Amino acid sequence: MSVVKAYPLSECIARPKGPGGEDYPLVDHLLAVANGMGNPQEDIYDRLRFLAGLLHDAGKSRYNWQEYIRGRGKGVPHAFAGAMLFAVCLDELIKKWDLKLKEKQALLHLGVGLVHFLYEHHGEIPDINDCYPPWTGGFVPSDLKECDLEGIFTLVRKYFPELDEKRFSFTALDERLQEINLRWKNWFQNAWRHVDRLLESGNRYAVGARLCLQRENARLIAADRFHAAGVRVDELPEEYISPGLARQVQARIEQFCSDRKQVLTAAGADRLLLGAREKWRRKAVEAFAREWGNGVFTLELPTGYGKTLTSLSIALKAIELGLCRRIVYVAPYISILSQAATEIQGSTGLNVMTHHHISTLQRLMEEERDEDVLLESWRAPVVATTFNQLFRALFPSRAQHTLRLHGLKDSFVIVDEPQIISAGVWNLFLALMEATTAELNTKVLLTTATLPELEGGIFNSAVSLGKAEVVIARFSVEVRGEGDEEYLAREAVEAYKDYGSVAVICNTVKDAAEVYRWLIKLVPGETVYFLSGRLTPLHKKARIEEIRQALKNGSRALVVCTQVLEAGVDLSFRVVFRALPVIPSVVQAAGRCNRHGEGETGRLYVLNLLRGGETDTRNYVYRDPDQREVTDKCLTNYPVFSEDEASRVVREFYRECFRRNTHQAVLEKILEAASGYYSAPANVHPFGPEVPGYGIFVPRWWGEPPEIIKTALRKFHISRPDEIWELYASKDFLRSLSFMERKAFMGLMNHFVVQVPAEVAQEIGEPASNRSLLRLRYDSRYRDDTGLSVVDMKDEHEAWFI
Numbered sequence: 001m002s003v004v005k006a007y008p009l010s011e012c013i014a015r016p017k018g019p020g021g022e023d024y025p026l027v028d029h030l031l032a033v034a035n036g037m038g039n040p041q042e043d044i045y046d047r048l049r050f051l052a053g054l055l056h057d058a059g060k061s062r063y064n065w066q067e068y069i070r071g072r073g074k075g076v077p078h079a080f081a082g083a084m085l086f087a088v089c090l091d092e093l094i095k096k097w098d099l100k101l102k103e104k105q106a107l108l109h110l111g112v113g114l115v116h117f118l119y120e121h122h123g124e125i126p127d128i129n130d131c132y133p134p135w136t137g138g139f140v141p142s143d144l145k146e147c148d149l150e151g152i153f154t155l156v157r158k159y160f161p162e163l164d165e166k167r168f169s170f171t172a173l174d175e176r177l178q179e180i181n182l183r184w185k186n187w188f189q190n191a192w193r194h195v196d197r198l199l200e201s202g203n204r205y206a207v208g209a210r211l212c213l214q215r216e217n218a219r220l221i222a223a224d225r226f227h228a229a230g231v232r233v234d235e236l237p238e239e240y241i242s243p244g245l246a247r248q249v250q251a252r253i254e255q256f257c258s259d260r261k262q263v264l265t266a267a268g269a270d271r272l273l274l275g276a277r278e279k280w281r282r283k284a285v286e287a288f289a290r291e292w293g294n295g296v297f298t299l300e301l302p303t304g305y306g307k308t309l310t311s312l313s314i315a316l317k318a319i320e321l322g323l324c325r326r327i328v329y330v331a332p333y334i335s336i337l338s339q340a341a342t343e344i345q346g347s348t349g350l351n352v353m354t355h356h357h358i359s360t361l362q363r364l365m366e367e368e369r370d371e372d373v374l375l376e377s378w379r380a381p382v383v384a385t386t387f388n389q390l391f392r393a394l395f396p397s398r399a400q401h402t403l404r405l406h407g408l409k410d411s412f413v414i415v416d417e418p419q420i421i422s423a424g425v426w427n428l429f430l431a432l433m434e435a436t437t438a439e440l441n442t443k444v445l446l447t448t449a450t451l452p453e454l455e456g457g458i459f460n461s462a463v464s465l466g467k468a469e470v471v472i473a474r475f476s477v478e479v480r481g482e483g484d485e486e487y488l489a490r491e492a493v494e495a496y497k498d499y500g501s502v503a504v505i506c507n508t509v510k511d512a513a514e515v516y517r518w519l520i521k522l523v524p525g526e527t528v529y530f531l532s533g534r535l536t537p538l539h540k541k542a543r544i545e546e547i548r549q550a551l552k553n554g555s556r557a558l559v560v561c562t563q564v565l566e567a568g569v570d571l572s573f574r575v576v577f578r579a580l581p582v583i584p585s586v587v588q589a590a591g592r593c594n595r596h597g598e599g600e601t602g603r604l605y606v607l608n609l610l611r612g613g614e615t616d617t618r619n620y621v622y623r624d625p626d627q628r629e630v631t632d633k634c635l636t637n638y639p640v641f642s643e644d645e646a647s648r649v650v651r652e653f654y655r656e657c658f659r660r661n662t663h664q665a666v667l668e669k670i671l672e673a674a675s676g677y678y679s680a681p682a683n684v685h686p687f688g689p690e691v692p693g694y695g696i697f698v699p700r701w702w703g704e705p706p707e708i709i710k711t712a713l714r715k716f717h718i719s720r721p722d723e724i725w726e727l728y729a730s731k732d733f734l735r736s737l738s739f740m741e742r743k744a745f746m747g748l749m750n751h752f753v754v755q756v757p758a759e760v761a762q763e764i765g766e767p768a769s770n771r772s773l774l775r776l777r778y779d780s781r782y783r784d785d786t787g788l789s790v791v792d793m794k795d796e797h798e799a800w801f802i
Contacts, residue, residue: 036223303591378407
C-alpha cells in the first residue's frame with residue numbers, strides 16, 4: 001500500500017503524555033469510542049455505530065498530526081479522514097449485507113448522519129447535505145496518504161471480516177470516493193424516505209421531535225470525550241441515586257419538612273397553610289405512584305406551597321420505583337439557581353452539581369477542556385442547571401453540547417417556573433421535552449403557580465399531580481402609576497417606615513442598581529440590602545441569610561433586587577413593589593408577601609418603572625408584545641385583586657395570549673430538523689437571542705462557607721480563595737485529578753463565579769492559558785454591596801444576567 005511519511009498506527013498517540021508520563025495510544029482510544037458507541041456482535045445498526053467509533057479519529061494517524069501532538073509542528077485537520085473512510089466502508093457493507101429496501105433506507109439514514117457527525121465531531125453540528133459529501137471542496141482522497149491505511153483497515157477487518165482489503169488500496173479508495181460523490185444524492189433520498197415513512201406513522205411533530213434529538217451524535221461525543229477525559233465505567237455508580245438511597249432521602253425530607261414546620265409555627269405562620277403544604281406534597285407523590293407510566297407531569301401550587309420539596313419528593317419516588325436514576329433541576333435564571341441548589345442539598349443531603357457556565361473565550365478545536373466535559377455531561381446524582389443549559393441540550397449548535405443528552409438519560413427533570421420561557425418557543429420546548437421521555441427515558445415535571453397552555457406542544461397527555469386552591473388569602477395586588485427610579489425609591493421608603501419589611505423587585509440589574517443608589521441616599525444610616533445575579537453564589541447566600549435574620553421575628557429589612565426573589569428564595573415581606581412585568585411574574589412576586597400567612601394581608605404594588613423617567617425597560621426582559629399588551633389589559637380590568645382571585649387573572653391572561661397567537665408555526669422547525677437541517681432549531685433560546693456569557697472568578701469570602709465548601713477546601717489543601725485560582729490555572733493540575741476529583745474541584749470553583757456578558761468580561765476579566773473561566777482583573781471592581789452589578793453593559797443584554 002502506497003503511503004507518504006506515515007506513522008504506524010500501533011505507534012500513534014491520541015494526545016500528549018499525561019502528567020505522570022502516561023501514554024495514550026490512538027488504537028486504545030479508537031476501540032474505547034467504538035465500544036462506547038455500539039457492539040460488533042449485535043444488529044447491523046449497532047455494528048455500524050461501532051464502526052463509526054472505530055474510525056472517528058483515524059485521521060490522527062496522519063504524519064503531520066502525529067508530529068503536532070508530539071510538539072514538533074502545527075495542528076492539521078483530522079476529522080475528515082474518519083468520515084471518508086467510514087463512507088467507503090458503509091458503501092461496501094451495503095453491498096455485502098443482504099438488506100431489504102426498508103432496512104437499507106434505515107441503515108442509510110443512520111450512516112449518512114454518522115458521516116456528517118464524524119466530519120464535524122469537534123465543531124458545529126452540520127446540516128445533512130443532499131448533494132455531496134461534507135468533505136467536498138475541502139479535502140481530497142490524496143489527503144489520506146499520510147494515514148497508515150494498512151494499519152487502519154487491519155484493525156477494521158478484525159470486526160468486519162466481510163470487508164475485502166483489496167478494495168481499500170489507495171488507488172481503490174480514490175475511485176470509491178469518487179463513486180460515493182456520484183451516488184451521494186441517491187443515498188440522501190433513500191435515507192429520507194425512511195424519515196418520511198416514520199413521520200407518516202404518527203403525529204408528525206411528535207415523531208419529528210424524537211428524530212430531532214441528537215442521539216447518534218451524542219453517542220459519539222460522549223464516548224470520545226469521556227475516554228479522553230479519563231472517565232471510567234467503575235465510577236458510574238457514584239453518579240446515580242439507587243432506589244435504596246432514594247428511600248433514605250425521602251425519610252430525610254420528611255424530617256426536614258417536620259423541622260421547618262415547627263420553626264414556622266413558632267414564628268407565627270398560619271397553621272392552615274402549613275397543613276396545605278404537607279397535604280399537597282403527599283397527594284402529589286401518591287398521584288405519581290398511580291400515574292408513573294406517563295412521561296410529562298404538571299404540578300400547580302401557589303407560591304409558598306412547597307413546590308421544590310414536593311417536586312423532590314416526586315422525583316425520589318420515581319427513583320425508588322426504578323424509573324429514573326438522577327435528578328435534574330432546571331431554574332430560569334443563574335440568580336436563583338444557587339439558592340435552589342442549597343435548599344435541595346440541605347433537604348436531601350445529596351451532593352448537587354450546579355451548571356451555569358455558558359461559553360468560553362477561546363475554543364479548542366482539537367481537544368475540549370476537561371472542565372467543559374465535566375460540566376456539560378451532567379454526570380452527578382443531582383444536577384442543578386438553567387433554562388439556557390437545558391435548551392442547549394435540546395437545541396444544540398455544537399457537537400459538545402450533545403453531552404447533556406447523556407446526562408438527561410434516565411433522569412427525572414424538574415422544570416421550575418416554566419412560564420418564564422418565551423411564548424414564541426414554548427411549544428417547541430414542550431415537544432422536545434416530551435420527545436426525551438420516549439427517547440431518553442426521562443420523566444418531566446413542570447412545576448409552577450402559573451402554568452401556560454400545553455396542548456400546542458404536548459402531543460400525548462400531561463398528567464396533573466396537583467392543582468391546589470388557595471386556603472387563605474395572603475396578599476392583595478394593587479396597580480399604581482408610573483415613575484422613575486427616584487419615585488420608586490421614595491415610595492419604598494414610605495412603606496418601609498410604615499411596615500418595616502419591604503422588597504423592591506426590578507426588571508433589570510441596571511434598574512435595581514439605580515434604585516439602590518437612591519435608597520441609600522434616602523435612608524442614610526439604615527442597611528439597604530441588594531441582590532442580583534451579579535453576586536457570586538457565596539455572596540448571594542450570605543446576603544440572603546443576612547436578610548433572613550433581619551426579617552426574623554418581624555424585624556425591619558429594606559431590599560432591592562432583580563427577579564432573584566421571585567422564585568426559589570424563601571423570604572417574606574409585608575410589602576413588595578414590583579416594576580411592571582407580565583401577569584405570571586406579578587403573581588410570583590406577590591408570593592413574597594406574607595409568604596407563610598404569618599401576619600395581616602401583604603401588599604404588592606405594581607408600578608411602571610421608567611428608567612430616567614423615559615425608558616420602559618420591561619421589553620428588555622419580557623419581549624413578547626402580546627404578553628405585555630394582555631398584561632396591561634388584565635391589570636386594567638383588575639386594578640386590585642387578592643390571592644384567591646389570582647388564578648382567575650392568570651387563566652384569563654393565558655387564554656387571551658393563546659387566542660391571539662397559538663405559536664404553532666415554530667413547530668415547522670421540528671420537521672426541518674427531522675429532515676436533516678439541524679440548524680433550523682439550533683440556538684433556540686428560552687428568552688430570545690443568546691448573549692454570550694463568561695464566568696468571572698472572584699477570589700473573595702462572604703459569611704461562613706457551607707460545610708461542603710469547607711470539605712472541598714480541606715481536600716485540596718486550600719486556605720484562601722486565591723489558591724483555588726492558582727491550582728485551576730496551573731498547567732497539569734486538572735489532568736492530575738481523577739474524574740470525581742475534577743468534578744469536586746469545578747463544583748468548588750462555581751461558588752466563586754459570576755456570569756457576565758462578553759463586553760463586560762473583556763473589560764474586567766483576565767484569562768489563564770487554555771482555561772474557560774476568567775479571573776477578576778482588579779478586586780476593587782467587585783463591590784461588597786452590589787458585586788458586579790454596577791459594571792455597565794448593553795441594554796439588550798440585561799435579560800440574560802439579572
